[in-house]
Amino acid sequence: xxxxxxxYSILITILAYSIGRKxxxxxxxxxxxxxxxxxxxxxxxxxxxxxxxxxYSPGKDIITYFLGPxxxxxxxxxxxxxxxxxxxxxxxxxxxxxxxxxxxxxxxxIAKAFLLPQFILxxxxxxxxxxxxxxxxxxxxxxxxxxxxxxxxxxxxxxxxIAPKMMDKLNITMPFARGIAYGTIAHGLGTAQAAxxxxxxxxxxxxxxxxxxxxxxxxxxxxSNYL
Amino acid sequence: MKKTFAFIVQLIFLLIICKxxxxxxxxxHLPIPGNVIGMILLFxxxxxxxxxxxxxxxxxxxxxxxxxxxxxxxxxxLMTMGWLFIEFGLPLALTLGVSLIFGFxxxxxxxxxxxxxxxxxxxxxxxxxx
Numbered sequence: 106x107x108x109x110x111x112x113y114s115i116l117i118t119i120l121a122y123s124i125g126r127k128x129x130x131x132x133x134x135x136x137x138x139x140x141x142x143x144x145x146x147x148x149x150x151x152x153x154x155x156x157x158x159x160x161y162s163p164g165k166d167i168i169t170y171f172l173g174p175x176x177x178x179x180x181x182x183x184x185x186x187x188x189x190x191x192x193x194x195x196x197x198x199x200x201x202x203x204x205x206x207x208x209x210x211x212x213x214x215i216a217k218a219f220l221l222p223q224f225i226l227x228x229x230x231x232x233x234x235x236x237x238x239x240x241x242x243x244x245x246x247x248x249x250x251x252x253x254x255x256x257x258x259x260x261x262x263x264x265x266x267i268a269p270k271m272m273d274k275l276n277i278t279m280p281f282a283r284g285i286a287y288g289t290i291a292h293g294l295g296t297a298q299a300a301x302x303x304x305x306x307x308x309x310x311x312x313x314x315x316x317x318x319x320x321x322x323x324x325x326x327x328x329s330n331y332l
Numbered sequence: 333m334k335k336t337f338a339f340i341v342q343l344i345f346l347l348i349i350c351k352x353x354x355x356x357x358x359x360x361h362l363p364i365p366g367n368v369i370g371m372i373l374l375f376x377x378x379x380x381x382x383x384x385x386x387x388x389x390x391x392x393x394x395x396x397x398x399x400x401x402x403x404x405x406x407x408x409x410l411m412t413m414g415w416l417f418i419e420f421g422l423p424l425a426l427t428l429g430v431s432l433i434f435g436f437x438x439x440x441x442x443x444x445x446x447x448x449x450x451x452x453x454x455x456x457x458x459x460x461x462x
Contacts, residue, residue, distance in 0.1 A: 118401075118404055118405060119401075121404070122398075122400075122401045122404060139400055139401075140400050140403055140404055140407060143404045144404060144407045144408060144410065147404065147408055148408060148410075148411050151408075151411075157411075158408065158409060158411055158412045161405070161408055164405065165405035165406070165408065165409070168401075168402060168404070168405045169402060169405055169406060171395070171402055172367075172402045172403075173347070173350040173367050173370070174343060174346035174347050174349075174350050174391075174395060175395040175396070175399055175402055176350070176367040176368070176370070176371055177346050177349050177350045177353065177367060177370040177371050177373075177374050178346055178374075178388075178391070178392035178393075178395040178396050179371055179396060180371045180372075180373075180374035180375040180378065180392075181374075181378070181385060181388065181389065181392040181393070181396065182396060183371070183375055184375055184378040184379065184385060185385065187379075193443075193447050195446065196442065196443045196445075196446030196447040197443060199442050199443070199446055200438075200439045200440065200441075200442040200443035200446070201439065203438050203439060203442045204435045204436070204438050204439025204440075204442070205435070205439075207431075207434050207435050207438040207439075208431045208432065208434065208435025208438075208439075209431070211430055211431040211434050211435070212427050212428070212431035215423070215426055215427040215430060215431065216423070216427045219420075219423035219426075219427070221420060221423055221424070221427070225420065225424070229427065229431075232428065232431075233435065236403055236406055238365050238367060238368055241365030241366065241367065241368075242365060245365070251409060251412075251413075252413075252416070254406050254409060255409065255410055255413050255416070256428065258403060258406055258407040258410065259410075259428055260428055260432055261403065262407065263428060263429060263432050264432055264436070267429070267432065267433065267436075268432075268436050271433065271436065271437075272436065272440055275437060275440075275441070277437075277440040277441060277444055279443070279444045279447065281443065281447060282440045282441075282443035282444035282447070283440055285439060285440065285443045286435075286436050286439040286440035286443070289435075289439050290432060290435040290436050290439055291432070291436075293399045293400060293402075293403055294400055294403060296396075296399060297399055297400035300397065307396075311396055311399075315371055318365075318368055318371075319364070319368055319371075319372070322364040322365055322368050323364065
């Protein structure tokens with residue numbers, strides 16, 4: 106029975122994602138972004154099937170196992186774009202550092218103003234980094250990795266929902282700049298969104314996500330002192 | 333058939349690099365996650381030409397292209413976090429939303445202002461096939 110439920114979980118995930126991609130390609134909108142669409146669909150299907158998250162977990166573990174090699178694979182866009190990244194290293198790194206600082210400082214300021222508890226602050230610290238890295242960092246420092254993963258996902262989903270139109274309105278049109286912002290602030294989901302805009306934007310986003318992950322991993326010991 | 337075989341071999345290679353990254357992080361007590369070490373490892377292997385990008389392009393291209401897919405199961409875990417949103421919904425939405433918007437603007441705007449406009453766009457010596 107468990108094997109059946111696990112297979113079922115994986116199949117509905119693949120199906121929801123494929124349908125989500127097709128719908129988004131035809132009708133791009135914040136609510137049709139593949140992850141948002143798939144998440145909502147799968148949760149509804151699970152509830153209708155009388156299954157809860159516990160039942161879905163084994164399937165989840167199998168799929169997320171591949172986030173490890175997927176993270177390693179990011180070395181490829183990093184390598185392919187190394188020349189342009191080295192050439193524009195200064196603007197790119199400045200944009201990444203400023204962006205990360207601003208997003209973290211604002212998040213902490215608002216969270217502290219609302220007196221949100223410590224475990225939420227810990228989750229917020231890693232909200233802009235890709236899930237596999239965020240989960241690792243949180244576990245290294247003894248935080249709640251489920252909370253971190255939830256914030257990372259919410260940030261990514263919000264990013265893909267809000268950012269494209271917002272950047273259009275603000276006249277941020279340069280693919281390199283958009284790619285850096287997507288990868289730095291909205292990690293894997295942002296990268297997926299960037300890849301929808303153009304292959305180049307996606308590659309830059311992938312590289313930015315990788316570098317942002319490395320930056321945060323290296324600086325996290327210092328950030329955690331201020332939590 | 334041949335392609336499937338190549339895909340699986342490349343996937344196993346990426347898994348080995350990933351495991352090696354975790355092993356190194358553990359062994360050297362590095363404060364950096366193992367998967368990031370794996371990424372740096374693979375980048376170094378490519379940079380030093382020990383391995384060619386063509387050898388791993390099929391699987392890595394696929395994984396990066398469908399990266400979003402691998403996040404879906406994690407986002408399903410949000411269905412167990414109802415309590416978090418009931419208790420902290422509004423401040424959390426504000427915290428995540430506002431910090432995201434400003435992060436995006438500052439990051440993209442800085443890059444756009446500091447690079448010479450148009451120059452990067454027309455840059456053609458890059459391979460950008462994801």
